[in-house]
């Protein structure tokens with residue numbers, strides 16, 4: 001069936017007079033045309049954004065690129081990326097991936113057939129796309145009208161058996177969000193929030209933060225105290241450790257709990273939209289601006305909390321714009337003249353070492369000090385002794401009739417390194433639950449992603465291995481030199497000289 005669809009698509013490309021060795025057509029919209037296209041598609045994009053933000057975090061540093069095209073084949077939004085620059089650029093927002101332009105490809109085939117499609121390597125018509133594997137699924141709006149396709153591309157060596165299911169899940173999720181909004185508009189009174197509450201009542205609180213090991217209880221204790229102040233807080237931690245959950249709990253545990261919590265994913269903020277996102281704009285401020293004008297994130301968060309996620313990824317231009325609001329505590333909408341004062345609590349999070357970013361000239365020191373009133377660090381999962389407790393909590397959250405883990409399954413969870421932290425634990429448990437027929441999840445059902453990945457373990461030089469080991473030891477004890485030296489079975493002075501030798505900051 002799949003092969004038949006591909007053959008038909010190839011036939012159409014050949015009939016149009018193209019040859020696989022030709023360069024594919026590069027039709028792309030820019031400037032006002034692109035702006036208008038995105039504006040017209042805002043009802044879809046607003047539901048897509050949180051899903052793509054999630055993908056952006058999940059595929060961080062991996063070779064996956066998600067894109068959504070409209071029914072004409074123009075890319076409306078993307079997340080993630082592919083390291084081969086020429087390929088990545090071909091998948092920019094505004095480029096057209098219909099079959100007429102790019103030959104046989106997953107998005108083009110879905111637009112034609114309205115069925116999911118997986119196009120691997122040389123099944124693409126044009127040779128320039130043979131390095132890719134792409135999967136795509138149709139996207140329908142709340143009225144069931146076909147409105148485009150969700151695509152995930154990666155290099156062909158990176159092919160993953162779940163690629164196609166992933167695109168289907170994303171398309172379903174966006175469709176459900178659009179349907180839910182339509183229902184809400186039809187029944188506004190029933191679904192409206194209680195009076196006086198600006199927020200959806202589903203923000204996390206400290207009670208929702210599972211786990212009782214020493215590492216997490218210490219952070220929770222500090223965070224509860226931080227919640228009672230109005231100081232800015234910066235939360236450090238690897239991706240998936242629960243930084244956003246902690247930020248929401250700090251908001252929910254403080255005086256602003258009844259007010260709005262506005263999250264802003266700084267890594268997903270395009271350079272050209274920074275000022276309008278932060279400050280908003282007046283009607284007619286620029287070509288393509290909405291007729292009604294729009295409040296920016298700071299104005300929207302007035303009285304409440306703004307959460308700057310992935311703050312270390314802000315461009316320097318965005319950093320100076322942000323610094324201005326933090327210093328002046330007022331904003332002026334683009335195209336406006338009125339200064340609007342804003343009273344906002346700032347919480348931020350990052351998985352980068354901001355000191356290193358400052359030293360490298362990528363982060364402003366003055367902004368750093370504005371953000372860092374109190375700082376907290378979420379421990380990585382591999383340094384927590386309560387992995388099984390969290391797993392049981394997550395299983396309960398997933399299913400009302402929750403499954404239990406066998407002792408062997410628990411041991412397997414305890415001995416894994418968890419590069420993706422709690423987010424990865426959630427997905428491992430989902431798969432484990434899915435594979436288990438009975439009530440108990442056995443060890444065989446606990447499968448780690450690494451088993452699916454091509455193993456590329458580089459051989460390290462002795463010096464590289466030594467410096468890696470020192471870094472890990474320091475990380476495990478939160479930078480405490482005496483404890484790290486103890487773990488490494490060396491004296492403190494030896495450790496200091498190695499830190500100097502390898503230029504390791506602690």
Ligand SMILES: Nc1ncnc2c1ncn2[C@@H]1O[C@H](COP(=O)(O)OP(=O)(O)OP(=O)(O)O)[C@@H](O)[C@H]1O
Pocket residue numbers: 057058208209210211237238239240241242243244245246309349351390393422423426
């Ligand atoms: N202690 C916890 N108890 C229950 N669920 C948790 C806990 N910590 C994290 N999670 C879950 O793990 C996932 C990742 O959490 P979250 O998005 O807060 O991480 P993050 O550190 O902000 O990640 P990123 O840096 O990628 O944005 C979420 O689904 C969250 O519900």
